[in-house]
Amino acid sequence: MQLIGSTTSPYVRRIAMWAQVNNCDLTRVNLNIFGDDDRPTMIKNNPARKIPILIDDEFTITDSNNIIRYLLDKTQSTQLSWPQENLLTTINACNDSLVELFLCKRSGFDIQADKLFFNLQRERVEQTLNYLNDHLTNDEFKGCEYLNISLYCLLDWISFRELVDFSHLNELVALHNSYENHQAAISTDPRD
Ligand SMILES: N[C@@H](CCC(=O)N[C@@H](CS)C(=O)NCC(=O)O)C(=O)O
Structure with a gap:
């Protein structure tokens, strides 16, 4: 799975940290989301033009709330109450x-x-x-x-x-x- 984000975003970091602690293998793709070179990658994957974005094979999930829900499900962990x-x-x-x-x-x-x-x-x-x-x-x-x-x-x-x-x-x-x-x-x- 790929985690598209930046090194500074607190929303991206929380997913990256949770994944690391829970041995969930994510490859980080770090973008400069306001830069001309990297911005198209974000736009292509999220019409809302925000990070984080998770890509699992053909499946793309946007927004940290949805991503954690997806990862908790995938790792058979308990969802938030x-x-x-x-x-x-x-x-x-x-x-x-x-x-x-x-x-x-x-x-x-x-x-x-x-x-x-x-x-x-x-x-x-x-x-x-x-x-x-x-x-x-x-x-x-x-x-x-x-x-x-x-x-x-x-x-x-x-x-x-x-x-x-x-x-x-x-x-x-x-x-x-x-x-x-x-x-x-x-x-x-x-x-x-
Ligand atoms: N509700 C979103 C918020 C994500 C968010 O605000 N990301 C910021 C980076 S920290 C962003 O992409 N900002 C781009 C912009 O506002 O144009 C989530 O939980 O993932």
């Missing part, structure tokens, strides 16, 4: 808002400006991080490897891109630190 799906949605909401803000910043906007769009994203990021900090020690969070990996990838991307300060959120800091010597975290580090 509904409460776990809700927690994943919360992680994704935070991640999506940060991606939007990151792209706005790269486009030259002042993302600290008092504008409805920026205010909504900043509010969502702050509140979802608070919520996750309060809930990640719950059994349903702790019991789900994919949730832990997904949140770690978000937090490490926040650190890597210096997006927001979460140093006052002790449980998030503890989770981030807990992956420091984790082999799959090291081998998928976007800084390399």
